[in-house]
Amino acid sequence: MSKLNDRVFGLVMLVVAVAYYYGATQFPVPFGGTEAVGPETFPKLLAVILAICSLYMIVKPDADNPWPVSRTFLELGIAVATLIVYALLLEPIGFILATTFAVGTLCWRMGAKPLRSYLTGLISGVVVYVLFTYGLELPLPLGPLEMS
């Protein structure tokens, strides 16, 4: 069984630990001179701990969990992309439309029928919008729907 995951992650974290330590040495000296424990002491301590753990992971890695391949990986990519687009669209096109799109796409990709998926999205969007705007008096953006 491959043990590459832990090794690669350990290596990445080791680089992070070194960069983080270097970052701590670059802090400007605080006003009033240096103290025994300045803003850099705790980060330096953490960098050392992280480096030790990383080295341990590189030297004694656990067996890998399989990463998702081709199709599933694509599905995960679609899900993350959907979430990013959701955040992107939330203000321009408003909460209800963005939610219809995002919840609908996620339901559909998880195996529901397209029509039912987007209907679920629309209904949940409207319900939450009404609940927030009228029930809790926290207005959510409405986008172009605001005109009509």
Place this chain on the structure above:
Amino acid sequence: METLHYLSLGFGVALQPENLMFALIGCFIGTLIGALPGLGPANGVAILIPLAFTLGLPPETALIMLTAVYAGAMYGGRISSILLNIPGDEPAMMTCLDGYPMARKGKAAEALAISAIASFMGSLIATIGLILLAPILARFALTFGPAEYFALFVLAFATLGGITGKNPMKTLMAAAIGLIIATVGIDLSTGTQRYTFNVLELYEGVDFIIAIVGLFAISELLFFIEEKAGPGREMIKVNPLKLNWREIGSIFPTTLRSGVLGFIAGVLPGAGASLGSFITYTLEKKIVGKKGYFGEGDPRGVAAPEAGNNGASSGALVPMLTLGVPGSGTTAVLLAMLVSLNITPGPLMFTQNADLVWGVIAALLVGNFMLLLLNIPLVGVFVKILSVPPMYLLPIVTMVAFVGIYSISHSTFDLYFMIAFGVGGYILRKLEIPLVPVILGLLLGPEMEKNLRHAMQISDGDWSILWGSGLSIGLWLVAIIGLLLPVIVGPILRRRMQAAKAKTED
């Protein structure tokens, strides 16, 4: 006597109509959260925190609601264990062992009722334990200085992986990652900018609520997509309930033993609810011996783990409330709520915020009765909601998480941050690096650094102050044992738990 005085004060807070209403809402939502597979208690409470904020609830009401959610989630976990053979949350795993066989025999309603009563007993015993133990521990904790606190934080991280944890180095690494993220932002005592890269949004540091919701909710969605668990599983139909008092009486000794044991497991660092339910089940099997038919639907096998895990979950509140050091993921999330309400958790809370602490404790008692009432007649409602397949449920839960985070600051930057944490959480879970220490690191980071600085100021830069008193040496020792024990005892315990789990799956 002092305790009784405070407790009556607490009931005064908990019995206000508004607080009662929010406790009831919390109990209901909590049971749902616990019942739905893929929406664990920590995740559920995390999603609700931003909502509690935007509602503008007073601190005690917000905390009462979330504690009710927490207690409810422990009740709810059993429903899917019994009907689907999938634990709704991790501690409910042992309930599958006898609950599912009982349901298959056409006794689903009885299994649900018995487990509700056992949950009630477990919680009740543990809440009484909490009332007795917490003030004593809080008074003791007042003697802690900064050096002791620093050691205590180290202890919390060292034992967080639990005795059943797989790789203590990974727990430590997770804690380091969390603490590192916590150092981003302007240093509070000197005003130095640390790792902000001149990004304005990073000046105030990383909001841990965004991190928590991202790490739990978004990574959970990704895991469900990967496992293609969209359509859900077939569920056993619930029969009409036939239960007499004699049967309830027969599980009484079981719940009593298991509740006490569960409470102890909850209070101790590193044990937690999962181990609590495991120990109680194993012990019950030993005590009953050959007379029982454990594994084939023995009611006592349903009662023991349920009383155990509910006892443990209330027990876990003891270190969280008295020391400000949570022992589990969900209590860590509750602590996040406290910190963001500007309440410093720890022993001082018992004197400075007495009405809040005792209000929450009293609400736990009241909530427990509500939960029992909710869970016996209304179990059908929960069963109905449980039959909604994850492919509709998880996208909606994700949407609620989005709305919650967005409504805190109305900034889409926070949403991207949350997604990034979600992807990061997914990768960490794949590598079997636990998420709870990351969150605890994020939460306790500033407090830990502050205590280190105070200790150093007292000693004028002499590091040996950190192990300068008997108490701190003791704490360090427990921390070291906490790190080493999983390596020695862990494999044995894990193998037993695996064996028990494997038995239900064939």
